[in-house]
Amino acid sequence: MYDPDMGTRRPGRGLAWTGALVDLVLAAGIGILRATNGSTGEARAEGALPTIAIVAALAAPGVLALLGIVLDRPVLFGAAGFAGSPLLVVSFVAFPILIASVVLLFAFAKATAARPLTRLDALVLVGFPGPVWVGLWILVTQTSQYTYNYAGGGESGEYFTAGHAALSITLVAVDIVAACALALRAPTRRSAYAA
DSSP states (O other): OOOTTTTSOOTTHHHHHHHHHHHHHHHHHHHHHHHHHSOHHHHHHHOSHHHHHHHHHHHHHHHHHHHHHHHTOTHHHHHHHHHHGGGGGGOGGGTTHHHHHHHHHHHHHHHHTTSOOOHHHHHHHHHTHHHHHHHHHHHHHSEEEEEEEETTEEEEEEEEOHHHHHHHHHHHHHHHHHHHHHHHHSOOHHHHHHO
16 A cells, blocks of 8 residues: 655644644743742642643643644644634733744644545534633633731732632643544544545
8 A cells, every 4th residue: 555654754743843842831931930920928829730720721732732743633733723822811921822823723734735624623623722711711710819918018819729720720631632532533644545
């Protein structure tokens, strides 16, 4: 059987690597900034879980793109690209995530130019971004109030709760698994050539 991919580079893989790495570095950087620049009262009220949840939501597109490379499912590049840009709502510092999204969308277009998209592909493209956005929305809009007193003063404000952070992390993790499972059921580029 003739394999058109044998001995050649898969289209879009280099772009997908670039987009995924930009996204993952950005997510890690925002996590570090958030963990080191919060106030003492906020840090005591929240703990580490909300920061982990924000990093998980921001890193989800990069993780999905890397899984798309490993599993040879370029539809995951597109899903990652569509999921990334609305995550800008986290902070203006997250603006480079738009660059990662555009690069991942180019990787998707380049990698899927040789075959038509299936219904499963469309489901992955449309379905993956939603739970990531919902998880992040739940985290940042469902806050509680804290008050922290110390010698000579105090502070108060809003904080992200651990329960909502855990829900956000769960949604992101289940979403990644579901997107990969659906993508694995769709035909590969090779099977499209063989047909």
